[in-house]
Structure formats: structure tokens, C-alpha cells
Amino acid sequence: MATSRSEHDAVVVGAGPAGLAAVDQLVRAGATVALLDAGHGPGGQFWRHPVPGAPVREVAGLHHDRSTYSRLVDTLHTDGVRYLPQHHVWTITAGEHFTVHAVDRSGDHEVPVEVHGRRLVLATGAYDRQVPFPGWDLPGVMTAGGVQALLKAHGVPAGRRVVVAGTGPFLLPVAAGLVAAGAEVVSVLEASPRARWLREAPAVLRNAGKLGEAAGYLGRLAARRVPVRTGWTVARADGGDALTSVTVARLDRSGRRVAGSERVVQADTLAVGWGFTPQVELAVGVGCRTRVDADGSVVCEVDDNQQTSVPGVYVAGEACGVGGAALAVVEGEVAGAAAAGRAPLPRRTSRRRATLRGFAAAVQRAHPVPDAWMDGLEDDTLLCRCEEVPVGKVRSAVRDGAVQDARTAKLLTRPGMGWCQGRVCGYATACLTARWSGTPAGSGTPAGPSSYDPTGFARRPVATPVTLDTLASYQSRYANRDL
Amino acid sequence: MSDVVVVGGGIVGAACAYYAARAGLEVTVVDRGPVGAGTTSRGEGNILVSDKAPGPELALALWSRELWLEVGADLGDEPLELERKGGLVVATSEPAMGPLAAFARGQQGAGVDAVPVPAEELHAHEPHLAPDLAGGVLYPQDMQVQPVAAAAALLAAARAQGAQVRTGVEARGLARDGRGAVTGLATDRGTLPTRAVVNAAGTWGGALSERLGCAVPVLPRRGFILVTEPLPRVVRHKVYSADYVDNVASSDAGLETSTVVEATLGGTVLIGASRERVGYDDTFSREVVRRLAAQATRIFPFLARVRVMRTYHGFRPYCPDHLPVVGEDPRVPGVFHACGHEGAGIGLAPATGRLLADLLSGAEPGVDPAPYSPGRFLEVARG
Amino acid sequence: MADPTFLFDGRPTPYVEGQSVGAALTAAGIRSWRTTRLGGRPRGLFCGIGICFDCLVTVDDRPNERACLVPVRESMRVTTQEGTGHGDLEV
Numbered sequence: 001m002a003t004s005r006s007e008h009d010a011v012v013v014g015a016g017p018a019g020l021a022a023v024d025q026l027v028r029a030g031a032t033v034a035l036l037d038a039g040h041g042p043g044g045q046f047w048r049h050p051v052p053g054a055p056v057r058e059v060a061g062l063h064h065d066r067s068t069y070s071r072l073v074d075t076l077h078t079d080g081v082r083y084l085p086q087h088h089v090w091t092i093t094a095g096e097h098f099t100v101h102a103v104d105r106s107g108d109h110e111v112p113v114e115v116h117g118r119r120l121v122l123a124t125g126a127y128d129r130q131v132p133f134p135g136w137d138l139p140g141v142m143t144a145g146g147v148q149a150l151l152k153a154h155g156v157p158a159g160r161r162v163v164v165a166g167t168g169p170f171l172l173p174v175a176a177g178l179v180a181a182g183a184e185v186v187s188v189l190e191a192s193p194r195a196r197w198l199r200e201a202p203a204v205l206r207n208a209g210k211l212g213e214a215a216g217y218l219g220r221l222a223a224r225r226v227p228v229r230t231g232w233t234v235a236r237a238d239g240g241d242a243l244t245s246v247t248v249a250r251l252d253r254s255g256r257r258v259a260g261s262e263r264v265v266q267a268d269t270l271a272v273g274w275g276f277t278p279q280v281e282l283a284v285g286v287g288c289r290t291r292v293d294a295d296g297s298v299v300c301e302v303d304d305n306q307q308t309s310v311p312g313v314y315v316a317g318e319a320c321g322v323g324g325a326a327l328a329v330v331e332g333e334v335a336g337a338a339a340a341g342r343a344p345l346p347r348r349t350s351r352r353r354a355t356l357r358g359f360a361a362a363v364q365r366a367h368p369v370p371d372a373w374m375d376g377l378e379d380d381t382l383l384c385r386c387e388e389v390p391v392g393k394v395r396s397a398v399r400d401g402a403v404q405d406a407r408t409a410k411l412l413t414r415p416g417m418g419w420c421q422g423r424v425c426g427y428a429t430a431c432l433t434a435r436w437s438g439t440p441a442g443s444g445t446p447a448g449p450s451s452y453d454p455t456g457f458a459r460r461p462v463a464t465p466v467t468l469d470t471l472a473s474y475q476s477r478y479a480n481r482d483l
Numbered sequence: 484m485s486d487v488v489v490v491g492g493g494i495v496g497a498a499c500a501y502y503a504a505r506a507g508l509e510v511t512v513v514d515r516g517p518v519g520a521g522t523t524s525r526g527e528g529n530i531l532v533s534d535k536a537p538g539p540e541l542a543l544a545l546w547s548r549e550l551w552l553e554v555g556a557d558l559g560d561e562p563l564e565l566e567r568k569g570g571l572v573v574a575t576s577e578p579a580m581g582p583l584a585a586f587a588r589g590q591q592g593a594g595v596d597a598v599p600v601p602a603e604e605l606h607a608h609e610p611h612l613a614p615d616l617a618g619g620v621l622y623p624q625d626m627q628v629q630p631v632a633a634a635a636a637l638l639a640a641a642r643a644q645g646a647q648v649r650t651g652v653e654a655r656g657l658a659r660d661g662r663g664a665v666t667g668l669a670t671d672r673g674t675l676p677t678r679a680v681v682n683a684a685g686t687w688g689g690a691l692s693e694r695l696g697c698a699v700p701v702l703p704r705r706g707f708i709l710v711t712e713p714l715p716r717v718v719r720h721k722v723y724s725a726d727y728v729d730n731v732a733s734s735d736a737g738l739e740t741s742t743v744v745e746a747t748l749g750g751t752v753l754i755g756a757s758r759e760r761v762g763y764d765d766t767f768s769r770e771v772v773r774r775l776a777a778q779a780t781r782i783f784p785f786l787a788r789v790r791v792m793r794t795y796h797g798f799r800p801y802c803p804d805h806l807p808v809v810g811e812d813p814r815v816p817g818v819f820h821a822c823g824h825e826g827a828g829i830g831l832a833p834a835t836g837r838l839l840a841d842l843l844s845g846a847e848p849g850v851d852p853a854p855y856s857p858g859r860f861l862e863v864a865r866g
Numbered sequence: 867m868a869d870p871t872f873l874f875d876g877r878p879t880p881y882v883e884g885q886s887v888g889a890a891l892t893a894a895g896i897r898s899w900r901t902t903r904l905g906g907r908p909r910g911l912f913c914g915i916g917i918c919f920d921c922l923v924t925v926d927d928r929p930n931e932r933a934c935l936v937p938v939r940e941s942m943r944v945t946t947q948e949g950t951g952h953g954d955l956e957v
Contacts (some may be wrong), residue, residue, distance in 0.1 A: 044916065051884025093769050101769065127917045130658065137895040146914020154889035155882065173886040205718060241908045242897045285767060385920060388904045402635040408517045411524050411631040414749065419919030421793055462766045463713060465790040471776035491891060610957045712930065713903060715956035750903065750950065
């Protein structure tokens, strides 16, 4: 059993901007910290680390945060920090202290590892939100985040002729990066109409830096004559064993497809992004309360000190609300300071957090996922990619009355029962079961029907698939070593 | 006006509705949640005779197994994922063989098909078993279904016979007339007129029975299941270790684990089984999962490098004497209980439903109802 | 000095130090390396960051490794996998 010497003051999960900022504050307060992260290097999804042999050597996504990044990464080398990359956390248990159960995947076979801490900071980030459309399972269709990771970390453009589609400011850097790497970006299709941004003008103007960023990307795309169209979306993807063409369509002001507007575009790659889904399963597993955010995502509830409903557990970054790297850094600072026992936070920090949250909320309001995706589904469109569950199977089960909610849909027709455990199809399954089980047409937005319930997909006691050997193990590293 | 309102849309409530509707009764099923949302969705779907010693539970299980085959013939095996896979009980060590063989002989006397399997023949049945097991017993009569699918199919068939199913309705108590006879079930959505109420609330049958004024002792017994990644056919039967039977019969409140491994039509392998009385504690237990994994790899070494995609747990409804409570409550005529099936709810559901329908309609019961009667708890109290 | 290579279905395939199997295969114009269990449909990279499990591939006889996460090593033998990837276990 672990002795008090093997226990860290805090364990931080996630080495993206929020986690790194938390570690920094903890170290400044003299705390001992263990930082676990699944990646090979620090930075998470936002600050993407290139692999050693990649052509472009700089860390992507830094914008104006270069010095912040360097400072935070330097902190990882101080005494009192145990930095554990390539460690995937599969569950966290609470007792006299928190035990973080992970596997070290740096070798051929995973090795179980347990790390103990008196406080927990969960900075587990988010991943691309996706919705199904006919042909989305063809090789060549990828998430916008995946295309970006492939390019920025590995130096590989996802394809030669790319359509970028979806909604949100993230589409622009994805397209600009591809263009800079020599790929042909056929078009960028933003589903929201231009007018939506005008409504959000006050929040946007308070974050002038963001405007400048967007203008930079637009300028680069314009220079290469890449059309950026608003009010357009992807309707279907076609090909034999891989993507060969994308059908695009115009959307009207209410987000519905305009009949007859479809155009077929030749492309070998489609990068799609519809915002982000926070990763909350570790927090849920340890008992943290969640709520459904305005964008339909399940997020952790936190107070002004980034503390959750469980004493000693803090959450920062996307996991308590999608909001970008700068907000993640501020929240990480607050969480780290609070976990170290230092509170209250300075007024300017809480003001900055409020401003950044305001911008994040404006972005969400300006970029909802339009309803059109639900209208474009065919019976044989896959809803669940892992278990190959077609839309028609779930639709019939709801129409027959056997299924009225997302959890029963999962139990009876199997979306969410495969390898990814509903990470990809959870949002779509929740939206569709809510719509089919009796909400009136046109009110299919996540915030609308009371029967929309994404929480059934947020609970995953095993957060990454581990072997029975790992589960069966009695011995684990780090339980009894001094720092 | 219903003839009967069944509280509980899980496997047992569904079976009650199926048989009551077929007997010509007007049935309404209510559940505060969706169909199968309770313990029905937390089990493996076992229909076993192998794990029961001769006695009233085994008698019910043998009858129920026949009824499952009839249900399969009526509704189709596929919608239920009904598999006649058989069970194989293995002894991990020589000392366990004697008691296992004696147990099997006793079961044969009660009508169970039990075929002893010497060590050298084990691998003909299950090629992936560990090489050093002492032997086993094959039970060809054991079967498996997908529990939520089966509950849904039974309810659909009941609806086709005129039954109503209303989810999102919570039972609150009884409406009675001046003479105390049941006239309805009070719910959060109003009172449903009926002359009979069935408590098929599974693990919550105790709590419901108190609301109905006739408490029966149904307690929760927590169990975990591990679900592997999808695999081709690697395990042909339900395979479990000889200590499983002891654990089922035990009244120990502490953690008891035994090995249970079986495949599903979806390709995953399910690994159980644990039993603990921890109330309704919902938290993940590292220790339970550790033991289940270690025990499973002991009898199937190939599982060591196989990945677990998810785990889940549920609360078995458990009566102190290990028998379900089925029948009319003598304290409140008109209230019938059909719960407390512990880990055998799926297997025993059709027999429970059929027995209940017999009692409701005044038909000759297909099995002697005395051992399952709610009255037995009152006698104990009086004695 | 020639680019380092690993074997994909027996074919020497170039890679750059630290690249994931999925990245190296994509750079080589290969977009799918497994077929699904039920429909036999081809899959390759989808989410690219290890959460979708579409990019599963067999590495040195270990099935179901995520190609987007596993870094290439020179001696590596990567093979297309079918269905569960555990066909050798079937009885």
C-alpha cells in the first residue's frame, strides 16, 4: 500500500495548456506534482508538438503564447514534478487520497502504473464533435482536428485535394495549414451565415486579438484563391474504397438545406469539424457533477476556484466548457493555485477569465450545429462507426416504441457499444433519439427538447481499453518510490 | 379500467404482461424509467439450471427454461438473441472435483442434464481453457438471451395483445375502497384504476412494497461485469468455476467473486461474477475488477492480452432465503409480488410471469406456488 | 543514406523519425489498412488523435493498435487487419 511519502500533493491529468498552467502554479506554491499525459510531448491538442523528423520544427497553435509555452514547459524539469508522458489514465479512485490508475504505453506492451495525490486537477481537454452523413465512413473523410494533428505533428498533409467543412473558427487554421503545406484546398465551407457574427459583435470586439488571428488566416486563404463560403455545408461523401467526391449544399437562415443547391466537388479528402466534445469521464468517475452546456456538451460543474462538486478535485480547460487555449491557461492557473491552497484569485485573473468565457460563449452561439444533418441521413448511413449500426435500425426501434431515449438506444441497437464507447456517435445518438421520440419538427436543437440526454454517454469507468493483465495486476510502479 | 397494473418494465414485468395479456386480462405496465433500465440491463442474460441445487428454485428454473423455448418459438430466437449454448462448470483443482460431481448427481436426480467431463476432454468443448484444470461438468440445457432485447420483445408481444406500456410513470401507493379492496394504483401521473397491482420492481421491489403497505425483504447485491473488445468465437459455452454455486447460495455480505466467462452474439466476451452487499453504492471498485480479471485469465489464459472496453455494475434483488417472492400478499389482497430473483431474474422470468398470470386469472398454477409465497416472510416473523 | 523504412504488408515503406504509423502510411498514399467486422468496409484515419479507434492496425502481430498513436520503428512489421484482428483465436 502507498505510504505518505509516495503521495504527491497533487496529480494533474493532461499536459495541454490547462494542465501545464496548473502544474506551474502548484510548483510555485512548493507542491509536489505528478503530471500524466497520453501524448509523447507536452502541449496537448492545442499546442501541438512536431515529431523529431517533421519538416516544420515549431510547436503549432502558439500564436501569441510562445513565451507562455516555453515558461510552462521549463517548469516540467523542476524538482518536485514527476512528468509521465505516454501514460493513459483509465480510471481514478478516491479513498484517503486519490489514486490515478494509468498504463504506460511507451513500450510494446502496456505497464500498469498507480499515482497517488491529495488533490486532483483534471485537464483532460476535448476532441472533435462529429455528426454522421452519407459516406462519412469512407477513408479520406477525417475530422478537422485529425487533419490538423497529421499536419502539425507529423508533417503530413491528409490528402491532395481537400474540402474543409463544418462550423467554427477552427476550420480556418486547418485550411491555411494545408495550403501552406502544398495541398489544394478546394473550398472552406462554414455552415453558419455571415450575419450570425454581427449579433455577437460586442464579445468579439472585446477579444480583438481573435479577430486579428481570423483575419490572418482569411488573408492567407484569399492569397491562394481558396473560396471561403458561409451558409454552405457537406451533404454527402462518395467513393468506392476511398473518397472521390463530396456533395455540398447551401443552407438557409434557419439551418435547413436549400433544395436544388447541391453541387458535386471532386476531392480525395474531406476535413470536417463541428466544434468540440469535452472529455469528462474521469471526472464523472470520481463523482463530479456535470451539466449540459449551451452547445449540448456535457461539461463539469466548477466554482470560481475551478473546484468541482468533489472536494479536492479541480477541472480546468475544455472539460468544464469549450473555450480555447487562452481560457484553458487562465483556468489552469486558477485550478493550480486553488489546489495548492492559494485562494482567492486576483481580480485581473477573474476578469480575464470572464472575458475569455464571454468570447467562447459568443463563438458557440455563432456556430451551432445546424439541424440539416439530421434531415440528410439515409437508412443505411452509419450512425455508429465502431459497431456499424445504420441510422435506419435505430430509427425503426424508436418508431416501434422500443426505444425512447439514448441509453435504451445504446442497449438495444448498440451505438456506443464498440471500441470508442460512444465518443464519436454519442452526440448524434442523443440528438436523433430526442428528435425521433416525439419532439416537434424544427426544434431539434440540443438546447430545445427536454428528452435530449447526452449524459448516458458521459460515464465510462474504463476510460481507455486496458488488458485483462493490467486489470488483474497487483503490483504497480510509483506506489512506493520517493520523489 | 385495467385488470392488472404491472409496476416494472424489466424482464419480469415484461413476462408478467406477456402471460397476463395472453390469458385475456387487460394489462397496463408502468415504469418510472425506460424499459429494462434496472437490473435487466445489467446482467448477462443467463438462463441456467446448472447453478441450482435441487429445490424450489431449480424446479422453477426447469419450467422456466421450457417456457423460454416457447417464447423463442413465438417471438423468434433472433429478436431475443436466444442461444442454446450450454454451460460448462470447471474445477480449477482436484479437491473441487468431488463436490462438483456429487452436486451434479443430485441435480440429475431432479431432472437436470449433467454430463461429467474428465480433464482430458475439456478442450474438446472449450479449446482455450487453461491446460491444468481438474475437470468439469457440461450442462446442455443452459441458454442465454440479450436481456433488454428480450424484455422489449415480450412487451411488444403484450402490446400486440392489447396491453399498454407507459414509461416515465412512478408508482406512489394504492387506492382502496371502503372495504380495503384495491381500486387503483396511485402514480405521479394520476391514479390508474385496477383491481390488481403487480410489484415487479426488481431491486426496488422492497421500497415499492412498503409504499403498497406490504413490505417484503428485497435487498440489493451488487455485481460487476467486464466487457472485452469484439472477438471471433473463442468461448462456446457459458463457462464458470465450481465455486460459483457456493457464492450464489451464500448469505455473506462481504465480497465474493467467482469466474464466469461467456461470449455474446455481438462478439464481446462478458466476464463476471461478483456479489457484495454494499447497499446501492455506485462507485467503481478496483478490487472487484482486479479479482474478476485475475480469475478469468486463470481459466482462459488467452484473455491476458485481450482488452476490456467497458465495465458495468448492477444490483441484484436478493431475498434472505434465496428464493424470489411470487404471489398475492396476504396482508393486502390485490397486491401480487413478482420480484427478488437475485441473479436469476432473466432465467426465471417466464415461469414467474406464467405463475402470476395463473394466479391472477384463477387458473391452476403450473407449479406449486407455496415456496415463493410472500406469506413465508410473515410466518418467519411470527415464528 | 536512404530514408528509413518499415514493412507494411511486406512492402518497405518510408517514414520520418517519430511519425505515427498512420502518418507514414498516409504520406505513402495508403488511406486504409483494415476492414470492418460486419460489412468488410475499409477504414483508415478518422479522428487522428486516438479517440475513434477507426485506424486499428496490426503491429508486430499485435492487433488493434491505433495507427495514429503508434510511432514507427525501423524493424516494425505492420499488417492490414480484418475484422476483430484476432482471427487466429477463432475456435
